[in-house]
Amino acid sequence: MQTKIFQINSPNDTEKIEAAAAILRNGGLVAIPTETVYGLAANALDGEAVAKIFKAKGRPQDNPLIVHISRFEEVFPLVKAVPDMAVKLADAFWPGPLTIVLEKTTLIPHEVSAGLDTVAVRMPSHPVARALIKAAGVPLAAPSANTSGSPSPTSARHVLDDLEGRIDAVVDAGKCAVGVESTVITLAGKIPRLLRPGGITPEQLEAVLGKIEIDLAVFSAPSMGETPASPGMKYKHYSPKARLIIVKGNLPEFIDYVQKDASSNTAVLCYEGEQEMMPVKAIGFGRLENPAEQAQRLFSALRQIDALPHVQTVFARCPATRGLSLAVYNRLLRAAAFEVIEL
Numbered sequence: 001m002q003t004k005i006f007q008i009n010s011p012n013d014t015e016k017i018e019a020a021a022a023i024l025r026n027g028g029l030v031a032i033p034t035e036t037v038y039g040l041a042a043n044a045l046d047g048e049a050v051a052k053i054f055k056a057k058g059r060p061q062d063n064p065l066i067v068h069i070s071r072f073e074e075v076f077p078l079v080k081a082v083p084d085m086a087v088k089l090a091d092a093f094w095p096g097p098l099t100i101v102l103e104k105t106t107l108i109p110h111e112v113s114a115g116l117d118t119v120a121v122r123m124p125s126h127p128v129a130r131a132l133i134k135a136a137g138v139p140l141a142a143p144s145a146n147t148s149g150s151p152s153p154t155s156a157r158h159v160l161d162d163l164e165g166r167i168d169a170v171v172d173a174g175k176c177a178v179g180v181e182s183t184v185i186t187l188a189g190k191i192p193r194l195l196r197p198g199g200i201t202p203e204q205l206e207a208v209l210g211k212i213e214i215d216l217a218v219f220s221a222p223s224m225g226e227t228p229a230s231p232g233m234k235y236k237h238y239s240p241k242a243r244l245i246i247v248k249g250n251l252p253e254f255i256d257y258v259q260k261d262a263s264s265n266t267a268v269l270c271y272e273g274e275q276e277m278m279p280v281k282a283i284g285f286g287r288l289e290n291p292a293e294q295a296q297r298l299f300s301a302l303r304q305i306d307a308l309p310h311v312q313t314v315f316a317r318c319p320a321t322r323g324l325s326l327a328v329y330n331r332l333l334r335a336a337a338f339e340v341i342e343l
């Protein structure tokens with residue numbers, strides 16, 4: 001199939017928004033911009049359309065999708081109840097990069113929830129995303145618009161690199177502002193539990209909810225046979241083709257380690273401004289003191305690494321684990337398949 005490209009920079013570009021929305025209404029797949037990453041959208045109420053998402057991405061069938069809405073009221077038919085805590089979270093962080101897991105109603109096809117009795121819901125803040133949901137007239141199920149396992153797409157170019165010819169259209173609205181995916185929190189249990197760190201930090205969540213639990217899968221690989229609360233967390237993810245290893249230590253220690261271990265097939269993923277100090281080819285992913293910039297650039301830096309010729313091993317600087325950096329750390333840890341060297 002030929003993938004159409006719609007350049008849409010404003011929610012008022014009604015003609016193109018309507019054309020993309022029509023594809024969605026008719027059961028097609030459209031990659032859409034959000035403030036976090038590009039999503040591969042389909043009508044969330046149409047199981048057959050949603051099944052196409054899994055096929056296009058090569059996504060494991062047991063990994064459920066996030067349902068995107070454009071107004072708060074749209075959550076009601078999708079879930080059994082909207083607890084007080086969900087209202088508080090929505091007040092504080094919607095529209096924005098927060099996904100809330102709640103008990104689902106039968107309106108949600110099993111393709112979306114992948115057999116779970118919950119559904120993940122989020123209201124994106126990107127004005128074009130919301131205009132598309134509104135025009136489609138249905139909630140949109142959308143995982144990140146990458147091939148399953150590869151780094152999430154933060155530009156329409158990334159989407160096309162992975163999925164051109166496999167999806168009906170992509171809406172190009174430029175680069176994503178946040179750059180890592182939404183925070184996923186579940187309210188389906190007794191105590192709110194963070195399943196995936198993202199654009200909203202644990203500190204921000206606790207300011208609204210009080211103490212929350214952090215799922216073990218945020219920091220570590222699930223042990224064999226264990227079923228994680230968020231199925232997506234069990235897969236190797238975001239990976240460049242080269243072997244990525246996180247090296248934890250200060251800058252001089254890091255440089256020293258790379259110097260000793262490097263071959264002609266080694267590259268480095270480091271903070272912006274450190275490239276010149278590295279003994280091998282280095283890609284920057286934002287300044288050390290600027291976690292928002294790190295988040296915004298991480299995935300495209302991982303894709304840049306793939307574009308370097310002959311690279312087999314990549315040593316990465318280790319992000320902090322607080323604030324927005326926790327999301328950056330979590331993604332890098334998965335890209336490295338949990339391989340960390342402590343100096």
Ligand code: TXA
Nearest residue numbers: 036038039064065118119120143144181182230231232
């Ligand atoms: O920012 C984002 O969240 C982006 C944009 C497109 O909205 N979407 C995204 O979707 O990152 P995806 O499919 O790549 O990641 C969704 C995550 C997965 O880890 C999945 O397992 C989890 O959310 N998830 C979805 N539904 C769930 C549910 N009912 N219970 C627990 N986890 C769920």
Ligand code: MG
Nearest residue numbers: 143144145152
């Ligand atoms: Mg994803």
